[in-house]
Amino acid sequence: MNYAYYPGCSAKGSSADYEKSTQAVCAVLGMNLVEIPGWNCCGSTPAHAVDTELSAALCSRNLDIAAQQGVEKLLTPCPSCLSNLRHTAKRMENPQFRARVDELLDNPAAPDFPGVTSVMQGMAAHCDANGIASFIRKDLGQLTLAPYYGCLMSRPADIMDFGDPENPTLMECLLAACGAKVLDFPLKTACCGASYGIPERTMTARLSARILRLATDMKADAIVAACPLCQMNLDLRQPQAAKEADAIFAMPVLYFTQIMGLAFGLSPDTLGLEKLRVSASALLDKLEPAPSISKTPVEGGQSCE
Amino acid sequence: MRIGVFVCHCGSNIAGTVDCAKVAEIAKNFPDVVYADDPMYTCAEPGQAAIEAAIHEHKLDGVVVASCSPRMHEATFRRTVERAGLNRYMFEMANIREHVSWIGKEQQANTNKSAELVEIAVAKLRNNRPLAAKTFDVTKKTLIVGGGVAGIQAALDCAEGGIPVILVERESTIGGKMAKLDKTFPTVDCSACILGPKMVDVAQHPGITLYACAEIEEVSGYVGNFSVKIRKRATYIDWEKCTGCGACSEKCPSKKTPDVFNEFTGTTTAINIPFPQAIPKKAVINAQYCRQFTKGKCGVCAKVCPAGAIDYAMQDSFVTEEVGCIIAATGYELMDWTIYQEYGGGRYPDVITSLQYERLLSASGPTGGHIVRPSDGREPQTIVFIQCVGSRDNSIGRPYCSGFCCMYTAKQAILTKDHLPQSRSYVFYMDIRTPGKMYDEFSRRAVEEYGVEYIRGRVSAVYPDGLGRYVVMGADTLLGEPVEIRADMVVLAVGIEAAKNAPALAEKLRISYDKYGFFMESHVKLKPVETNTAGVFLAGVCQGAKDIPASVAQGSAAAAKALALFARDKLENDPQTAQVDARRCVGCGKCIRCCPFGAITETEIRNEKKAQVIETVCQGCGLCTSTCPQGAVQLSHATDNQILAEVNALCR
Amino acid sequence: MKNATDMSQRHDSGFTVEVGAQSGQKLSACYQCGNCTAGCPASFVYDRQVNQIMRGVQLGMKDEVLDSRAIWLCLSCSTCSLRCPNNIDVAAVMETLRHMARKENRVAVGNVEKFWFSFLNTVRAFGRSWEIGTMALYMMRSLRLFTDLDLAPEALKKQKLGFKPHVVAQGGASSVTRIFKRYKERAEREGVRP
């Protein structure tokens, strides 16, 4: 089944591994992600921090392309892109705002935009927990994982429509369906410091350290992320965080798609695991071949949606 | 008709901006007006005497006073004209103070407006008829719904006053929330020790009939003559036989039954008596957990019961009581705080409610009065109290203050120090609200003598730190900084809400309730115990947040209302009720459908269906009058013709 | 010694009204519980806490608020909005203040804005963001030439960063450039800082 897809800029740069694993896992699930043509940057935080209309213009161009293609639902892996696109769709309902944004665009934006949702929700809508379980080739039963959504994915609740804004559970559902032990990770929606790693490094280091510290204390084998920026802060910047916290961290930070890929028996290479700064080799050692392909329904067994 | 008009100066209150003499002069030209005057203070004794004198002298059969609001002095002047021999309803008022002199400064406009208001009053009065109250018998018996401390107090006061009481309690024991408390503020008295004797008095008083495990099914009738159908839920134990020995509970194999009385801090047996001082001290089976019901076999309790009281086949039964008044004292419940996901939403075992903490403090509680963490049974060293959880929070639709949390939090912090001298307590608060006798002194003691740290700010989140403790993320707004505390235990001062089925009961009682389910008093300030339904009174938190002394006081107040009501052998109704002109009535029943009080019934006159007003139930709203197309129902003293006369006086 | 704040002099009610209107929030609903501050992940780098910013806005203390560093260091994570007991979208207020400050060229934390522009410049040029380009521009602007130098070897080794910008096909890049151009022109026309 084809899905219109907006990868976001980091997919083509710092989070190539997220992109790679997303594509691989979706392929296993029978989801064919088709990039909308000629998409541009959503503007990320800088655009809306500078001007809401500028941000909306950048997003509207993408939504407009999707609308021209007749797309009904657009998937994106990046929560920041998702947030910007969804905020824009909401703000464009205001005619005055829309008129101001249209002034910035080559052509006035389409009157109706397609819905935008996360790849994670897209997967859950595509197949239920049993469906996911049927693809499992490796036993993740030895892995204890700390799911981490970051602050953007679930809020504001009315815009993001991602379950309880304090306590989203979709990733838990997917990871559990993959057979892993999932922690009730209290800081799952705490902020990692976002893009302030560059202009205000201490802040990002302190915030990331807090998350890494808790995951370490809760004896997680890995933090599982859903956001390129969060992953970068927690993984690439882990030494900065460790220095700030005066601690030693050795916490692998994987994308949820990488974990799912491992469960599906995909090779580390296919999942881009070599891009991780903190090696996931300890995780790989804990994987065992699934004794037999589980046909018994997963507990709950119902849809993750 | 001979009408007298009195245009009051009210000192300068009216005369300052209204030419009262001129108004009186104009009034003399209105139809049927034979006398007009402008006294200085009409309501004062000489003013009233002048009215009486004028009635006699000019043979008046109707009086209009133009002065302040009828809401102020209508009753006063009605008594005045009555003293002079007129029917009290042959009197009208024109409000030329609140509605004229106080809201405009132009004398000419005000004078003109005042004269018109007098004209309206005269027009209405010309259509007035003398009305007389009807008398009826009363059943001198009180029904009290809810056996918490407010209901208990009301029951004892009524019974002491010689009025028989029916006390209906939903749970298997009376005592309510107070029975669950360890100590009470500000004296740190043992709650059970002061409530227990009152509960025993209820059990032993010959004038009180107690139905526990019972609820109100149906209410009909009116003040003085209510008929209340009560559902007695099946307890599966014949209480006539049960001696409360507790043998059944000792032997019951279902030991994992959630302990409602202990706020789920522990477990109990499927057959049990909630606590040692329970009244009535009778066992009840929780059918959801009893093996006899869930598995179809067990029967242990039936075997061990020395009295042979167990009856697994018991069904709900009904009893109907005739009473003269009803006191609602249904109390409150804690709101469902688990919507606060930022405090763990109920997932963290050591984040508990204040009422659960109360059970941990209590010697009769699941831990025997030792403060230990539910998660691992260890004594906590650092305890954080968070106030206003579910109070003053608009984001969850609870803007109101729950009133007593500040005080019990201070009490709990003090008791914590008593139990665990090495412990440290922190209280996050927004404001400390302690407006009671010795209350603020008490909360200051918590700080000054017990070293409780009060931190001014709300808590944003609580989460486990992975090492067995909890991180409490708060703010100290006085410091202007975020603060963090590693706590072993977190106690939430959870806000209150009305009992779950309070709205359903209100519908049965035909009393109003606010959007939070609290019952509405008749007047916020002046009738805090009465409701809009005559003969239904309120006591305790069901009317709004209040602490134990206030609940007890209101319980006594409600009892006083009941005793006052029953001080007379006959009751009089307010004659401003609807009347049906049976000739005009076509029996369509539209009035019956709309009447908010069920005050209109169907009757048969010469084989034709007709509407009939029960005058004692009718509250005089007049909805029926504006509903009846034939004008067959007319509200006395606000008839179509009376209002039309007013409209016609204005619009011609 | 600092004199007491003369409240009667300080109150710029126009500012309060303007912030309320632009953010769409009822500022008077704030009763200073401090929940925003308690949950704010960035609070430790703030010069004024979020609740103090809110109080400042309520009191019309325009200079104190718009010149604060806090409004620039807000991470826009909206934890404050989520937990506000009075349903105030505090994050929207912070963003509104940032917009207002920018338009008046009051930038208390220059590096933050420099980083944003570095990022947006790459977007303007190529239609998509380009990490190395952003970094290079930022280092030049902020004169912080050693920013994240410690990360460079690892990042480069892992091929985390593309040396070449990713250019949007089908004329997309120039289309985005035009968006920026129109944005700038309009801002100049309206006399605000773009």
Next chain:
Amino acid sequence: MPVMKDKELRIVGFLCNWCSYGGADTAGVARAEQPTDLRIIRVPCSGRVDPLFIVKALLSGADGVLVSGCHPRDCHYSSGNFYARRRLEVLKHFLPALGIDNARFEYTWVSASEGQRWQQVVTAFTRRIHTLGAAPGFEDAPLLMKTADMAPAPLRPLGTGKNAPLESLKQAIKEKLPDLACVIGWKQGYDDAHTTPLFAKKPEDVDELVWGPLNAANLAVYLPLFKGKKVGIVVKGCDSRSVVELLQENLVAREDVTIFALPCEGTLDMGRVNEKLGRYNVVGGIAHGATNITITTDGQEHDFSMAEYAQNKCRGCTEPEAVLSDVRMGDSPLVQGEAPVPQELALLDAMNLDERRSFWRTQMERCLRCYACRNACPMCVCRDYCISDSRDPHWMTQEAGVTQKLFFQTIHALHLAGRCTGCGECQRACPVGIPILGLRQHIARTVGELFDNYRAGIDPAAVPPLLGYEVEERNIREREWK
């Protein structure tokens, strides 16, 4: 007493005793200055305010009327204001049909503590009325005569019912007749070209029953006379809705009425038929074609095609079959398309407020106050006790002016709010042909819009909307005072 010229306008307020009157007192105690125009009439509850008081005031010279009660949920009588809200909202929509600007009437909620809000309300409303100026009267509106257009093409083929299973129906009636006091139907009237009601008590009476386009009369009007007796009634689709409405209102008991129904193929506009027939001495015969009838008077044939001579309401009819029946025969006709805006209503819609006042003045000058409209209405069950000709209550004077007559029409229309099924008998009965149906249609449309497309006389179990309420009304929005 005259208002102060050039300074005040006549504004009447109806305030509930418990909240709003108290609110006005609170405003006074707070010395909250207000315009002096308003005159307050104290009533126990906003639910006591019969909308007719408001119309009475507006027709008698008030320039504005304000009703204020307790806030929803705060009613001293628990639900009086909920009923008031529905009734006053319907009135608010209805006033323009008469040509009265509904900005002249407002209702609102003010509690006893809201002195400030009361001041705001009075000030804003008075300012509004002054902006509108003195209310224009009806007596001096320029004359304006307008007539309704003919309705567009019917939604189903119209016919003469000549193939209807009349004989089977008669048989069915005869079978039920022993249990019934009588069966109401139509029989031939004073000549072949007219019908008159039939009250069949014996089997041979039943043989007189006729069926066809001459059966224009709605026999449901007779049902309430038989209240308490078991009767049968033969109905057309439209008549059946009147029966259902009577059932809804407990005016007839379901077990007392047996409904016989045939699918209706349309009825003739007898007004126009009679006009064409003119004066004649004798009807020579009447012939039913499939889509026309031919009446021969004094030897001359007159052809009446259903397409041309059917009643307007039959063209827009979507319910040729009874909505409720006990005995039903005949084939179901196929109805295609949505009911159009009725012609009388379209006529009103096309006029502005000034034109409507002119229009109603013109029409009311023709009104004879004969009450034929009322007597023909199946919903006018008050009969001898209609408030328009009683002294207690004394709503109307005997004065024959335009406003009195229009007030009578308003009484009828408002008493039919949420009850009128649009059978059109009132208008058909009017000897001078006033299109009064438009007022009823106007209210029926409002009721539909406000209360989830409610239509009177469809569901016997449905609560008529003005006899019920919702705590949160879906389609009634509180208007804010600025």
